[in-house]
Amino acid sequence: MKKLRLGVVGLGHRGRAMFKLSADFDCIEPAAACDILPRNWYEKQWLSDKPLAEMFPNAVFYEDYDKMLDEAGLDIVIVETGADIHAEFCSKALAKNINVLSDIPVVANLKEAELLWKAEQQSSAIFSTGANPNEQKFTVLLKEFWQKGLLGKPYYMEAEYIHWSLPKSSESIHLNENGDWRRLLIPVRYCTHSLGPLLTVLTEELRTVSCFGTGMHADDYAPGYKKDDMMCAQFQTDSGVVVRFLKNARCRAAIGHHNYRVFGTEGYMERIDRSPVHDPVIRYNSMKELDTSLKEISGEFMPPAYAHNKKATGHGGMDYALLDHFFQAVLNGQPAPISLKEGLCMTLPGIYAEESAKRGGEVIRMRYPWDEDWTTEIL
Numbered sequence: 001m002k003k004l005r006l007g008v009v010g011l012g013h014r015g016r017a018m019f020k021l022s023a024d025f026d027c028i029e030p031a032a033a034c035d036i037l038p039r040n041w042y043e044k045q046w047l048s049d050k051p052l053a054e055m056f057p058n059a060v061f062y063e064d065y066d067k068m069l070d071e072a073g074l075d076i077v078i079v080e081t082g083a084d085i086h087a088e089f090c091s092k093a094l095a096k097n098i099n100v101l102s103d104i105p106v107v108a109n110l111k112e113a114e115l116l117w118k119a120e121q122q123s124s125a126i127f128s129t130g131a132n133p134n135e136q137k138f139t140v141l142l143k144e145f146w147q148k149g150l151l152g153k154p155y156y157m158e159a160e161y162i163h164w165s166l167p168k169s170s171e172s173i174h175l176n177e178n179g180d181w182r183r184l185l186i187p188v189r190y191c192t193h194s195l196g197p198l199l200t201v202l203t204e205e206l207r208t209v210s211c212f213g214t215g216m217h218a219d220d221y222a223p224g225y226k227k228d229d230m231m232c233a234q235f236q237t238d239s240g241v242v243v244r245f246l247k248n249a250r251c252r253a254a255i256g257h258h259n260y261r262v263f264g265t266e267g268y269m270e271r272i273d274r275s276p277v278h279d280p281v282i283r284y285n286s287m288k289e290l291d292t293s294l295k296e297i298s299g300e301f302m303p304p305a306y307a308h309n310k311k312a313t314g315h316g317g318m319d320y321a322l323l324d325h326f327f328q329a330v331l332n333g334q335p336a337p338i339s340l341k342e343g344l345c346m347t348l349p350g351i352y353a354e355e356s357a358k359r360g361g362e363v364i365r366m367r368y369p370w371d372e373d374w375t376t377e378i379l
Contacts, residue, residue, distance in 0.1 A: 004075040004330060007032035009065050009089050011040035014103065015080030016052060021319055022078070023056070024311050027327055032072035034062040065089060074098050076330060078130070083185060087112035094123035099330050101323075103130040104192040105347040106340065110376040113344055117369035120340045128326045128336035129343030131196040132318035135325070136301045138260060138271040138282055139197040145269055146201040150286035152266025154201050158244040159194030162256035164275075187247040188213075188231040188357065191350040194245050196342075197260060205345055206235040206243060210363045211353040218250070233353040245353075271299045344368060352378060 006028050008019045015035070023030045033041065033052060041053045041061040053061060062068040069077070069092060077093040079086050079102040087107045093100045094116075106129055107113045120127045133139065145151050188211055195206075213228030227249040235243040248256075254275055261270040267286035274281060280299030285292055301316025312320040325337035345368070352366045355378045367374050 002331065003027060003029040004327065005029050005031040005073055006076045006078065007034065007068055007072050007074045008078040008080055009034040009068070010080035010082070011035035011037070011052065012080065012082075015078075016040070017314060018078050018080055018319065018323070019052065020055065021314050022323055024320075025323065025327055027331060028076075030056050030059050031074060032060045032062060032068050034065050034068045036063055038063060066092065069093060069096055069098065076101065076327075079103060083190075084108045087116045090127065091116055091119040094119040094125055094127060097123055097125045099125040100127045101130050101326050102127065102343070104196075104343065105189065105350065106192075106343040107347055107351075109351060110348070110378065113348060114369050114374070114376055116340065117344070126329060126336045127340045127343075128329065129338040129340065129346075130322060131192055131338050131343065131346065132315050132322045133193045133258065134196045134200065134338055135303050135318040135321040136197065136316070137303055138269075138299060139200060140303055140305075141282065141284075142197065142260075142262060142269050143200045145267065145284065145286070146264070150267050150288050151201065151262065151264035151269065152287075154241055154262055154264045156242050156244075156263040157198045158246075158261045159198055160246040160256070160259040161190065161194050162246070162248045162251050162259075164251050164254045164256055184227075186231070186350075186354050187227060187249045188233050188245070188353045189350040190247055191233070191245055191353070192343075192346040193258065194247070194260070195243070195346040195349060196338075198243060198262065199342065199345055201262065202237065202241060204237045204239060204241075205366070205368060206349050207238050207366055208236045208363055209349060209353050209356050209366060210234050210361050211356040212361045213357045216250075228357075231353075231357060233349070233356070235349055235353075268294075273299070341368075341370065 004027055006022050008015050011033055019033055022028050042051045076099045079089045081089055083105055086102050090100045090102045107116055211233035214230040215228055217229050229250040230248050233245045259272050266288050269284040271282050281296055282299040283294050283296050285294045301318050303317055303321045306312035306317050306321050314320050329337055352364050356362055356364045
């Protein structure tokens with residue numbers, strides 16, 4: 001079997017985890033890793049772990065990303081830098097025809113969206129969006145439910161992404177070790193985990209948005225902290241489908257993380273996390289079945305096709321499925337499992353929503369790089 005030479009840029013918590021998980025695939029040779037902090041090559045991620053340099057003695061570690069692209073002979077780059085700086089790293093790899101798996105959100109602004117779209121169009125490599133929630137059990141079942149006609153046409157959907165955290169307990173240290181992007185990112189901008197699964201059953205883009213924030217409701221926030229406790233955005237497609245999205249910066253109840261509800265003309269499906277015991281459940285029904293009552297099954301993240309695969313780990317198996325589908329696409333010359341277009345459709349709405357909130361909830365028309373009236377300005 002051909003081995004794909006793989007490199008990763010960004011060796012924070014997730015970058016190290018994805019590099020190690022990639023090594024579980026027979027088709028992958030973990031060849032190189034890059035980070036501006038050399039300590040991330042040699043320090044343990046967890047007490048039970050070994051440092052990356054010890055686990056992968058044949059891999060070359062770089063501080064300079066351009067040098068890694070020039071010297072390491074890579075087939076694949078996984079981009080795990082802070083969420084505010086993905087696009088430039090992706091574009092540089094695509095320019096050298098190196099296949100890219102980028103974590104989400106894929107861009108930080110509209111100019112980056114244009115840059116990355118053009119880079120992908122001009123490259124012979126594939127770009128795949130690292131949206132692991134699109135691999136979860138709920139998303140797989142929702143798409144099957146819709147494809148079988150049991151859902152009908154979706155007309156209203158909603159999703160919530162809530163991390164329980166008190167004002168002084170911002171995201172834990174290991175999530176912030178390589179930068180402040182989690183602390184600084186406006187809540188509604190982190191919409192990809194929620195919109196991605198819902199967009200798999202829509203045949204059109206979200207086109208208008210109105211968003212509001214709640215303001216901050218505590219006196220003891222960390223220095224420099226300026227984010228709404230909650231933000232709620234309401235999107236709509238040109239055909240009238242409404243999508244509501246709620247994201248928190250602070251929450252004073254042990255609830256969450258990911259909830260989804262999908263209303264269709266023929267049926268309904270939801271995933272609810274019954275916190276604080278984290279007992280997720282999926283419920284569904286269809287008017288096209290003899291039994292139209294609401295049915296209930298477990299709602300764990302593990303994708304059904306990987307339920308008996310002992311190697312399927314990482315966010316409940318979603319990361320393994322994400323890597324598997326991407327690696328197979330590269331090996332077999334197939335299209336990206338989650339395309340850049342899909343990635344932008346789940347990323348750009350957050351950018352427009354933030355602007356709407358700044359304008360007091362003003363309804364804003366959203367555009368995408370493939371539109372004839374595309375512009376890098378929010379009009």
